[in-house]
Amino acid sequence: MSGLRNVSSNPHVRAKSTTASIMGTVLIALLPAAAFGVYNFGPRAALLILVSVAAAVLTEYLFERLCKKKVTVGDLSAAVTGLLLALNLPVSAPWWIPLLGSAFAILVVKLLFGGLGQNFMNPALAGRCFLLISFPAIMTNFDCDAYAGATPLAAVKAGESVNVMDMILGRTAGTIGETSMIAIVLGACILILAGVIDLKVPGSYIVSFTVFVALFASLTGRTVNGPYLSAQLAGGGLMLGAFFMATDYVTRPITKKGQYVYGVFLGFMTAVFRIFGAGAEGVSYAILLGNLLTPLIEKYTMPKCFGKGGERS
Amino acid sequence: MNKKESAFERLLNGIIVENPTFVLTLGMCPTLAVTTSAVNGLGMGLTTMAVLALSNLLISLLRNIIPDKVRIPAFIVIIASFVTVMQLLLEGFLPSLYEALGIYIPLIVVNCIILGRAEAYASKRPAVLSLFDGIGMGLGFSMALTCIGAVRELLGAGEVFGIRVMPASYVPVSIFVMAPGAFFVLAALTAGMNALKKAGEKRGRDMSRIRTGCDLDCARCGQSAGCTKPEKEG
Numbered sequence: 001m002s003g004l005r006n007v008s009s010n011p012h013v014r015a016k017s018t019t020a021s022i023m024g025t026v027l028i029a030l031l032p033a034a035a036f037g038v039y040n041f042g043p044r045a046a047l048l049i050l051v052s053v054a055a056a057v058l059t060e061y062l063f064e065r066l067c068k069k070k071v072t073v074g075d076l077s078a079a080v081t082g083l084l085l086a087l088n089l090p091v092s093a094p095w096w097i098p099l100l101g102s103a104f105a106i107l108v109v110k111l112l113f114g115g116l117g118q119n120f121m122n123p124a125l126a127g128r129c130f131l132l133i134s135f136p137a138i139m140t141n142f143d144c145d146a147y148a149g150a151t152p153l154a155a156v157k158a159g160e161s162v163n164v165m166d167m168i169l170g171r172t173a174g175t176i177g178e179t180s181m182i183a184i185v186l187g188a189c190i191l192i193l194a195g196v197i198d199l200k201v202p203g204s205y206i207v208s209f210t211v212f213v214a215l216f217a218s219l220t221g222r223t224v225n226g227p228y229l230s231a232q233l234a235g236g237g238l239m240l241g242a243f244f245m246a247t248d249y250v251t252r253p254i255t256k257k258g259q260y261v262y263g264v265f266l267g268f269m270t271a272v273f274r275i276f277g278a279g280a281e282g283v284s285y286a287i288l289l290g291n292l293l294t295p296l297i298e299k300y301t302m303p304k305c306f307g308k309g310g311e312r313s
Numbered sequence: 314m315n316k317k318e319s320a321f322e323r324l325l326n327g328i329i330v331e332n333p334t335f336v337l338t339l340g341m342c343p344t345l346a347v348t349t350s351a352v353n354g355l356g357m358g359l360t361t362m363a364v365l366a367l368s369n370l371l372i373s374l375l376r377n378i379i380p381d382k383v384r385i386p387a388f389i390v391i392i393a394s395f396v397t398v399m400q401l402l403l404e405g406f407l408p409s410l411y412e413a414l415g416i417y418i419p420l421i422v423v424n425c426i427i428l429g430r431a432e433a434y435a436s437k438r439p440a441v442l443s444l445f446d447g448i449g450m451g452l453g454f455s456m457a458l459t460c461i462g463a464v465r466e467l468l469g470a471g472e473v474f475g476i477r478v479m480p481a482s483y484v485p486v487s488i489f490v491m492a493p494g495a496f497f498v499l500a501a502l503t504a505g506m507n508a509l510k511k512a513g514e515k516r517g518r519d520m521s522r523i524r525t526g527c528d529l530d531c532a533r534c535g536q537s538a539g540c541t542k543p544e545k546e547g
Binding site: 100108130133134135136138 | 484486487488489491493497
């Protein structure tokens with residue numbers, strides 16, 4: 001009865017989803033990739049994931065307690081950041097790598113800019129690039145008990161042939177969470193079915209990447225065929241980046257048109273990095289660059305209010 | 314402005330109250346670019362201090378002769394002369410530092426701390442005070458650059474002043490000797506400086522002079538409308 005008398009200003013109808021429920025769904029969707037990583041690389045992968053998530057959550061908790069702010073650990077976004085970062089690490093990394101990376105991602109990239117919603121870059125990706133710049137040898141050492149030698153993408157770049165079926169299943173060297181295309185797409189389906197993400201960004205990203213990579217590869221005199229393109233699509237962090245990082249609510253454009261522009265830009269940059277860059281991979285830097293352009297994209301794609309614009313009478 | 318100004322007060326002002334790097338945030342280009350090690354930071358700071366003190370002195374001595382309309386070019390000629398002197402001295406006597414600082418030595422000419430002190434202080438104040446103002450500002454700048462350089466060298470190479478201080482198992486975080494590290498360390502140290510100021514205020518000390526960030530004559534200042542400087546009322 002008292003609820004009926006509650007006088008309030010609008011909005012009166014609210015969606016049920018909360019930050020915690022959305023982040024919880026993302027965590028569940030990341031589980032297949034994480035589980036496959038542990039299966040593929042052994043228990044050490046589980047340890048790195050655990051350290052990374054714990055460090056991310058603990059950093060957020062301690063900072064907010066120390067600064068006497070509201071503790072926002074319960075919205076699960078720190079856990080998502082920690083998990084995503086761990087999935088981007090090679091299994092041979094020492095235990096303090098995820099600790100440092102998560103602390104940097106949460107403290108410097110997210111909390112110092114004002115917390116969730118204020119960060120201008122994806123924290124997990126920025127944390128990964130921080131590690132990549134600081135410890136290039138550790139971060140690109142993909143040798144482990146299960147696999148020795150180059151990642152499939154590096155092999156493709158060197159002109160060697162790779163087993164595409166292995167790449168789709170994930171039985172290859174790489175970071176903990178990026179190898180299995182099947183596990184990632186399974187997680188992506190969960191997100192799409194739950195309505196957490198839609199295909200605008202990942203779809204335009206993957207399609208434009210395919211087009212640009214085919215174009216650039218043929219420009220540089222490679223033979224572009226089915227296996228080459230499937231290796232480019234299944235290899236490296238493209239799938240993980242496209243479905244779980246480029247779709248980050250905070251750092252992608254909010255406008256519909258802007259999301260397509262953003263996706264195409266990411267596809268273009270990733271293809272440029274992979275074909276013309278010194279390294280084999282370029283998804284992280286492409287998405288971070290896209291994050292930086294997001295405010296600009298939003299500015300030029302903001303739909304006009306009804307009655308605004310057009311001819312002035 | 315009408316508070317007691319003495320040589321000592323000027324020194325303290327430059328080092329703490331209006332520290333050019335952490336409080337005024339002037340001269341960011343050399344601050345970010347050359348502080349890859351403590352030695353480079355110190356070298357840059359002391360070179361700038363020498364130029365700053367000498368140009369402040371000379372500009373103060375000439376302040377009644379330089380016509381107002383051409384004062385900026387006149388200041389720059391004076392500053393550039395001292396920078397050239399310093400550059401040749403460094404090249405002759407400290408070639409390794411000269412190599413390390415590179416293009417940033419001639420760029421001291423356009424360091425806004427030097428022109429700022431000439432315009433805001435030396436061109437209106439007696440010579441001795443201006444000299445000490447230059448030395449104080451230069452010391453503040455040197456200390457700031459050395460601190461930033463030391464932290465970056467410590468984290469990025471495990472050394473301070475070229476001496477290994479971290480245990481052998483320490484893996485250097487090389488981002489700190491690259492460009493992003495300069496921003497991280499500068500921001501962290503500035504935040505630390507502000508935290509110290511806040512802590513001082515809590516204990517009831519008068520910290521109001523810190524972060525006024527201005528030594529201009531209020532009557533001639535273009536920004537006096539939005540100014541919160543306490544002396545404005547006085």
